[in-house]
Amino acid sequence: MASAMLSFASAPASLSVHENLKGKAKIGSANFRSSVPERNPFAKTKHFGRVSMSVAVNVSRFEGITMAPPDPILGVSEAFKADTDERKLNLGVGAYRTEELQPYVLKVVKTAENLMLERGENKEYLPIEGLATFNKATAELLFGADNPVIKQQRVATVQGLSGTGSLRLAAALIERYFPGAKVLISSPTWGNHKNIFNDARVPWSEYRYYDPKTVGLDFEGMIADIKDAPEGSFILLHGCAHNPTGIDPTPEQWEKIADVIQKKNHIPFFDVAYQGFASGSLDADAGSVRLFASRGMELLVAQSYSKNLGLYAERIGAINVVCSTADAATRVKSQLKRLARPMYSNPPVHGAKIVANIVSDPALFNEWKAEMEMMAGRIKNVRQKLYDSLSAKDKSGKDWSFILKQIGMFSFTGLSKTQSENMTNKWHVYMTKDGRISLAGLNLAKCEDLADAIVDSYHNVS
Amino acid sequence: MEAPLLMLPPLHLYSPGALKTPDMTSATTAHHRSNSTVVSPNLSAEELIQHVEGSPGRGRQKTRVPVVDHVRPAPKDPIASVGEAFQADASPNKINLGVGAYRDEEGKPVVLRCVRNAEAKVAGSEFLESISTLANSRLVEESIKLVYGKDTDVIGEGRLAGIQTLSGTGACRLFAEFQRRFYPRSKVYFPDPTWSNHHSIWKDAEVPQGTFSYYNPKSKGLNFPALIDDIKNAPESSFFLFHPCAHNPTGVDPTEEEWREISYHLKVKNHFPFFDMAYQGFSSGDLDRDARAIRTFLQDGHLIGCAQSFAKNMGLYGHRVGCLSILCTDTMQALAVKSQLQQIARAMYGSPPIHGVLLVSTILGDPDTKALWVEELRAMVNRICKMREALQESLEKLGSPLNWEHITNQVGMFCFSGLTPQQIEQLQREYHIYMTADGRISMAGVTMSNMDYLANAIHEVTKSGQES
Numbered sequence: 057m058a059s060a061m062l063s064f065a066s067a068p069a070s071l072s073v074h075e076n077l078k079g080k081a082k083i084g085s086a087n088f089r090s091s092v093p094e095r096n097p098f099a100k101t102k103h104f105g106r107v108s109m110s111v112a113v114n115v116s117r118f119e120g121i122t123m124a125p126p127d128p129i130l131g132v133s134e135a136f137k138a139d140t141d142e143r144k145l146n147l148g149v150g151a152y153r154t155e156e157l158q159p160y161v162l163k164v165v166k167t168a169e170n171l172m173l174e175r176g177e178n179k180e181y182l183p184i185e186g187l188a189t190f191n192k193a194t195a196e197l198l199f200g201a202d203n204p205v206i207k208q209q210r211v212a213t214v215q216g217l218s219g220t221g222s223l224r225l226a227a228a229l230i231e232r233y234f235p236g237a238k239v240l241i242s243s244p245t246w247g248n249h250k251n252i253f254n255d256a257r258v259p260w261s262e263y264r265y266y267d268p269k270t271v272g273l274d275f276e277g278m279i280a281d282i283k284d285a286p287e288g289s290f291i292l293l294h295g296c297a298h299n300p301t302g303i304d305p306t307p308e309q310w311e312k313i314a315d316v317i318q319k320k321n322h323i324p325f326f327d328v329a330y331q332g333f334a335s336g337s338l339d340a341d342a343g344s345v346r347l348f349a350s351r352g353m354e355l356l357v358a359q360s361y362s363k364n365l366g367l368y369a370e371r372i373g374a375i376n377v378v379c380s381t382a383d384a385a386t387r388v389k390s391q392l393k394r395l396a397r398p399m400y401s402n403p404p405v406h407g408a409k410i411v412a413n414i415v416s417d418p419a420l421f422n423e424w425k426a427e428m429e430m431m432a433g434r435i436k437n438v439r440q441k442l443y444d445s446l447s448a449k450d451k452s453g454k455d456w457s458f459i460l461k462q463i464g465m466f467s468f469t470g471l472s473k474t475q476s477e478n479m480t481n482k483w484h485v486y487m488t489k490d491g492r493i494s495l496a497g498l499n500l501a502k503c504e505d506l507a508d509a510i511v512d513s514y515h516n517v518s
Numbered sequence: 519m520e521a522p523l524l525m526l527p528p529l530h531l532y533s534p535g536a537l538k539t540p541d542m543t544s545a546t547t548a549h550h551r552s553n554s555t556v557v558s559p560n561l562s563a564e565e566l567i568q569h570v571e572g573s574p575g576r577g578r579q580k581t582r583v584p585v586v587d588h589v590r591p592a593p594k595d596p597i598a599s600v601g602e603a604f605q606a607d608a609s610p611n612k613i614n615l616g617v618g619a620y621r622d623e624e625g626k627p628v629v630l631r632c633v634r635n636a637e638a639k640v641a642g643s644e645f646l647e648s649i650s651t652l653a654n655s656r657l658v659e660e661s662i663k664l665v666y667g668k669d670t671d672v673i674g675e676g677r678l679a680g681i682q683t684l685s686g687t688g689a690c691r692l693f694a695e696f697q698r699r700f701y702p703r704s705k706v707y708f709p710d711p712t713w714s715n716h717h718s719i720w721k722d723a724e725v726p727q728g729t730f731s732y733y734n735p736k737s738k739g740l741n742f743p744a745l746i747d748d749i750k751n752a753p754e755s756s757f758f759l760f761h762p763c764a765h766n767p768t769g770v771d772p773t774e775e776e777w778r779e780i781s782y783h784l785k786v787k788n789h790f791p792f793f794d795m796a797y798q799g800f801s802s803g804d805l806d807r808d809a810r811a812i813r814t815f816l817q818d819g820h821l822i823g824c825a826q827s828f829a830k831n832m833g834l835y836g837h838r839v840g841c842l843s844i845l846c847t848d849t850m851q852a853l854a855v856k857s858q859l860q861q862i863a864r865a866m867y868g869s870p871p872i873h874g875v876l877l878v879s880t881i882l883g884d885p886d887t888k889a890l891w892v893e894e895l896r897a898m899v900n901r902i903c904k905m906r907e908a909l910q911e912s913l914e915k916l917g918s919p920l921n922w923e924h925i926t927n928q929v930g931m932f933c934f935s936g937l938t939p940q941q942i943e944q945l946q947r948e949y950h951i952y953m954t955a956d957g958r959i960s961m962a963g964v965t966m967s968n969m970d971y972l973a974n975a976i977h978e979v980t981k982s983g984q985e986s
Contacts, residue, residue, distance in 0.1 A: 173637065218868055251865040369869070371869070391591075401715065405836030
């Protein structure tokens with residue numbers, strides 16, 4: 057091998073190599089250093105099996121590292137598993153379940169995967185920005201293929217690792233190009249939003265959102281807080297099916313939100329994790345995003361296919377940045393790529409191909425739409441049954457109609473922490489302490505029991 | 519059609535500092551919408567769509583000064599841009615020696631048979647949520663056995679914090695973030711040269727970086743004395759990144775003896791060795807042999823970190839499968855470190871994509887499929903070795919005045935050709951041969967059918983005897 061010559065003399069060290077290794081000298085101690093300053097003690101050594109260098113064992117550098125806080129939702133699932141009561145109900149789950157309360161793999165996904173398997177495609181690297189056919193399909197799905205922002209090529213779309221990865225890319229873009237700009241997130245919001253912005257070193261604060269008195273939207277508070285934010289802030293909005301409350305603004309309220317955002321020169325930043333899953337219609341669920349785009353605003357939109365295609369584990373999503381010119385979109389895309397490269401080089405191919413195959417094939421696309429309507433439909437039925445049961449069982453006259461007004465997988469019941477604990481301890485209903493239940497984990501058969509539990513917890517526990 | 523010429527931008531252009539001055543002072547001219555139409559909350563889906571997309575001009579605002587206008591175009595990635603330029607070239611003779619992805623004798627991408635087998639086995643199972651946790655732990659278990667040896671004590675003692683990652687890049691980035699978070703005053707040192715993305719990864723993680731001497735352009739080999747000096751001169755407790763085999767881009771690896779000495783000097787200065795192993799099995803054809811440097815350090819009592827990639831050795835490029843492992847002093851610590859790594863991952867992308875994880879854990883977990891993999895890996899390495907020999911021979915036969923021994927001395931997928939920027943530019947412009955601007959050639963892109971053309975082209979641009 058053509059390597060440079062060792063500059064070390066091959067004369068033996070004054071301490072034999074064997075003695076060194078057996079503990080006669082500790083490396084780093086003055087003694088040893090002065091006796092063997094520059095020589096290579098291994099110059100004549102043959103490698104002989106297991107050699108332990110008798111150096112002072114390094115105190116581990118990791119001494120001070122503590123356990124990271126456990127994921128709160130994981131704790132719910134684990135407690136549920138450990139519960140042996142047959143009435144138990146897991147309403148902490150964030151993934152769709154069938155009426156039999158089983159995980160659901162969309163038929164259209166299985167079909168697409170089989171097609172891909174038959175074709176035997178290669179596994180080459182995707183470009184940094186992801187699969188081109190996927191990027192095109194996802195932007196068109198979001199804005200509509202005929203939308204001016206698409207026709208004018210003003211959208212920078214980069215494939216991301218589901219919603220999380222797409223949000224992180226956007227956060228990194230904000231950190232680099234809008235230093236000091238704040239992101240406003242709803243109170244409450246999905247737990248991971250804070251982690252993403254913290255790790256990306258983007259400052260954030262909250263805007264009022266949930267009103268516990270009405271179990272609805274604190275619209276006045278929301279508008280006031282957005283108005284008070286420094287000009288040019290990023291406002292994180294859930295495009296549809298707000299997580300965790302299930303409370304969405306009405307179309308009229310969306311208009312007013314757009315007004316105040318424009319007035320304050322803020323940048324709308326949508327997290328769209330449930331397109332098609334909320335109402336059953338892809339177009340309707342994109343309404344808020346399209347409204348803002350139609351106003352000529354520049355905006356950011358993170359998308360995820362975890363729920364609406366059940367592709368949780370494949371990590372497929374996208375970040376879209378709507379710019380006012382095609383040139384700006386090109387430049388923004390290049391900078392998103394530059395942020396992605398030192399994170400993971402290029403995104404995973406499998407999920408992107410599944411989505412692209414489904415969207416580009418009219419038969420598969422229609423099948424997907426039908427399955428989504430079915431999933432959203434089941435949730436709506438369950439909401440109706442729960443509402444009916446609550447209204448029948450609760451004689452206090454309390455208005456439970458917020459269950460019907462809320463949308464998507466999750467519902468904020470308005471139960472307090474202690475009331476939620478009662479749900480679990482007395483009724484074996486597992487949910488998060490903020491009063492959130494996942495309708496995806498509920499079926500028609502269990503609505504009556506659940507209503508009993510809720511009525512009891514609400515009225516008999518303070 | 520003339521392909522755009524490649525230019526390697528100076529490193530400072532990667533600095534985000536250069537771009538941190540957005541002009542936010544331009545006045546905005548948003549004009550307030552005066553008639554808002556009251557919309558009933560009980561709209562049907564169609565009505566809602568109409569309301570939003572409605573008639574043009576309704577609800578349209580005069581576009582204010584674009585917010586993202588100050589965003590400038592990013593410099594092209596030095597490796598990815600080679601492929602892009604190659605794609606744009608219409609010449610029938612074009613050769614892509616840029617990215618390190620294996621090609622067969624016909625120059626086609628390869629999907630290994632062991633991968634196809636695994637794929638058939640796992641088809642349909644990955645969408646079951648229950649599969650994820652199991653597959654993820656299997657992947658980590660199998661990956662660390664591959665690196666450290668299945669019988670090593672540290673595995674039995676539960677001292678390794680392991681986590682699946684988005685291939686090698688993801689493993690490096692997780693480690694860099696971990697380093698910044700828990701060793702905020704530490705610095706990382708890379709070999710000079712190293713894979714270009716190492717610089718970007720640690721830079722974006724905001725960890726200060728430096729380099730240590732590695733490649734000797736005169737000998738086209740290792741500059742060992744300078745390497746040792748740099749280790750000695752670095753501040754105590756620095757982090758050193760090594761390529762344990764098949765150094766990228768040079769293909770120059772230390773000998774066993776040299777590794778032992780490096781290990782010794784690292785101990786003296788209490789430096790942290792971090793290994794980026796992207797080519798296990800691709801260097802010598804032997805998986806254990808290629809991990810030897812790491813196992814030496816393990817035996818020497820270092821606490822090490824290792825990034826692994828299955829992109830090249832299993833041909834799973836697009837699936838992004840890898841592993842990060844960090845050796846701790848005991849199980850409790852390993853659990854703590856692992857929990858921190860998981861938290862960093864959760865805020866970056868959640869969890870890695872399951873498909874690749876299933877493929878790797880299936881291949882490594884089944885003795886027959888694993889044996890097939892080992893065989894196929896050897897075949898890939900053999901072909902690359904043959905190409906190395908053939909290229910050197912062809913150049914010598916053409917009567918080249920230069921010494922081309924480094925082609926067969928260097929190992930792995932790449933050859934650090936020693937070509938000058940002018941020669942590289944000429945190769946691209948006149949011969950439609952693409953490589954990165956540092957002269958790195960991906961041997962996987964060489965075939966018997968393009969061999970003569972390639973040798974001839976290299977000879978033509980170098981025959982005046984210019985050495986870089």
